[in-house]
Amino acid sequence: MRESFLKRLFAKVNCGICGQKYDASNIKILDQEDGLWVISVYCGSCGTQGLIAAVVQEGNITDIITDLTESEHHLFDDKEAIRVEDVVDMHNFLKEFDGDFDSLFFKE
Ligand SMILES: [Zn+2]
Numbered sequence: 491m492r493e494s495f496l497k498r499l500f501a502k503v504n505c506g507i508c509g510q511k512y513d514a515s516n517i518k519i520l521d522q523e524d525g526l527w528v529i530s531v532y533c534g535s536c537g538t539q540g541l542i543a544a545v546v547q548e549g550n551i552t553d554i555i556t557d558l559t560e561s562e563h564h565l566f567d568d569k570e571a572i573r574v575e576d577v578v579d580m581h582n583f584l585k586e587f588d589g590d591f592d593s594l595f596f597k598e
Contacts (some may be wrong), residue, residue: 493519496544498563500531510535514560 501514516532520541529542556563587594 492546496527496529496546500529500542502567503531505531505533505536505538506540507538508533508536 496519497514497517500517501512504511510533512531513534516534518530518532519527520530521528525546527544527546529544531540531542532538533540558566
């Protein structure tokens with residue numbers, strides 16, 4: 491969905507006045523025609539209101555495919571990206587793992 495993508499994108503933009511990130515609920519899409527999106531942003535921290543015009547060309551935006559909800563998405567905003575070492579660790583763990591979740595989670 492393009493609208494939710496744009497909202498997520500602008501939720502990563504910092505307010506030009508106070509530097510705080512915009513809250514997704516304070517980002518409103520006002521109009522959209524021929525790839526021109528007019529977006530209103532409101533900074534909850536300093537109260538600054540702004541208008542952003544964005545030109546979005548067809549095919550240049552890839553929707554983020556995720557099964558995370560909006561709030562789960564925010565949980566990971568500040569987390570570090572997964573590194574190769576993390577994948578190798580998980581690979582080695584799964585190689586040895588016998589499927590016994592009971593002893594994994596309910597270890598004495
Ligand atoms: Zn601000």
